[in-house]
Amino acid sequence: MMARKRMGGILLGGWLLIGGLTGCSNTSEHDIAAVTDNAPPEQSLSLALADEVPTLDSAKATDELAFTLLTQTNEGLVRLDEAGKVVPGVAREWTISEDGLRYQFVLRENALWSDGSPVTAHDFEYAWKRALQKDTGSQYAFLMEWIKGGAEYRHEQAPLDSVSVKARDERTLDVELAAPKPYFLEQLSFPVFFPQQKSFGEKAGDRYGGDPGTVLANGPFKLAEWLHDQSLGLVKNDTYWDRGQVRLEQVTYQIVKDATAREDLYLAGVIDRTALVRDQIARYRGNPEYMEIDELVNGYLQFNQKHRVLQNAKIRKALTYAVNGDAYAEVVYQNGTRGATGLVPTGTSNGQGGDFRKDGGDLIDRMENGKQAKALLEAGLRELGLAKFPKLKVLGDDGDTGKKSTQFLQEEWRTKLGIEIEVENVPFKLRLQRTAERDFDIVESLWGADYNDPMTYLDMWVTGSDFNESGYSNVRYDALIGQAKVEADAARRMQLLLDAERLLLDDMAVGPLFFRSSAVLQKPYVKKVIHRHFGPRYDLKYAYVEGK
Missing domain, CATH: 3.40.190.10 (Periplasmic binding protein-like II)
Structure with missing residues (x-):
């Protein structure tokens, strides 16, 4: 075997x-x-x-x-x-x-x-x-x-x-x-x-x-x-x-x-536990050895803003809105993973007994915004004086899920935007290295919470942050995060973070794709x-x- x-x-x-x-x-x-x-x-x-x-x-x-x-x-x-x-x-x-x-x-x-x-x-x-x-x-x-x-x-x-x-x-x-x-x-x-x-x-x-x-x-x-x-x-x-x-x-x-x-x-009894994806889920759902696990993990696109075309917010929005997040989750995972409605996943605490995502609402609204994705792309290209979309690559892992992910993205962009973006799948360790070195055009990234607070997803994108691998910079965004870090009042702090997330996605600094769950057999x-x-x-x- x-x-x-x-x-x-x-x-x-x-x-x-x-x-x-x-x-x-x-x-x-x-x-x-x-x-x-x-x-x-x-x-x-x-x-x-x-x-x-x-x-x-x-x-x-x-x-x-x-x-x-x-x-x-x-x-x-x-x-x-x-x-x-x-x-x-x-x-x-x-x-x-x-x-x-x-x-x-x-x-x-x-x-x-x-x-x-x-x-x-x-x-x-x-x-x-x-x-x-x-x-x-x-x-x-x-x-x-x-x-x-x-x-x-x-x-x-x-x-x-x-x-x-x-x-x-x-x-x-x-x-x-x-x-x-x-x-x-x-x-x-x-x-x-x-x-x-x-x-x-x-x-x-x-x-x-x-x-x-x-x-x-x-x-x-x-x-x-x-x-x-x-x-x-x-x-x-x-x-x-x-x-x-x-x-x-x-x-x-x-x-x-x-x-x-x-x-x-x-199934052969060689391992005692395994994660499941896609069609495996349907085969085992209802099996007493099957379980679904909620996670505080999001998946998103990073756009390397060293590339002139990806410096344009309309183009970043077009690339994000063109991807049907729920369809992506169903094709790639089929395990309870859902299309993203913001950057901060559902289930993240608002520090006051509630859910930050519910407070922030749906900032992606793909059903509506997906209709204008092609027009946004064309408007962005006009602003840059470009007649056509340049050759770019999307970087992902070379595992089974990584390959399925990048193929889905490639097809969404081809059918909905009329552009051809090449796929590049590399080993996980190399993908992390290349992302850190900003050696990519577009890369699919995932982030799991380090602690249950929206700050774990939001302070990444301040100017110069080690994980701000796209090169995004916005003085107002930096100020909002800076204020939230020292604000003692819980309600005011959360409002600062809600404002920061909304600004981040108004700029579409990154393109949220999904909120991940996992399914395992044990x-x-x-x-x-x-x-x-x-x-x-x-x-x-x-x-x-x-x-x-």
């Missing part, structure tokens, strides 16, 4: 036997036996990844694959429990000043790295300041700008010592924010806020987080194997402070890009896989196998 060829292992009794574990400096002989034994322990899961994980450096990770793996192998000051509530992680307790600006975290004494060394407050200070440093190349460092002095240091207006994250001693970390953030504690569960051990990272150098032996764990599991583009293996981390709550002994991941191949592996013996609506896709800390 073609799918088995790409796995890089030998299937024995429904189990993947994998070798090549040499060079894992943090893996014991016991760990190696656990992963390579063709009779896996009773508490083991076999899962699939749709693509290679680009990096396990928590400062550099930008995608949900990495975030999901990092959440299994590492832990921050806090963690989210089974209900998604903030609970102590490496920090056993904390205090917050009355004005909401100053936090003091006291770390637990039994928090250890997988090599047995203690996790200290210095590891957090080092990791956060490393993310802020320009030469690290952390796209998520913008979250650190909420710390007092973080923005000034990152924009080279102040020294590193001015950043208000300080290890008072081995077990005490002081943090001061530039302005109150009601969701700051929740956000500390996000990977960019995880600790890193300076000596280990410096020894690994540029390879840190990219190869076996360059990943140090302090979470429920640790990395035992990483065969690039083939598989990853995790084993229970016996130095984790809360290891008594961790029941799984082993988790193996196979990297399988083709959705049909993943389905075949699931074996009935797999228990307590905790699904997350933001950040990582799931958490395996509480998972176990029963009745297999």
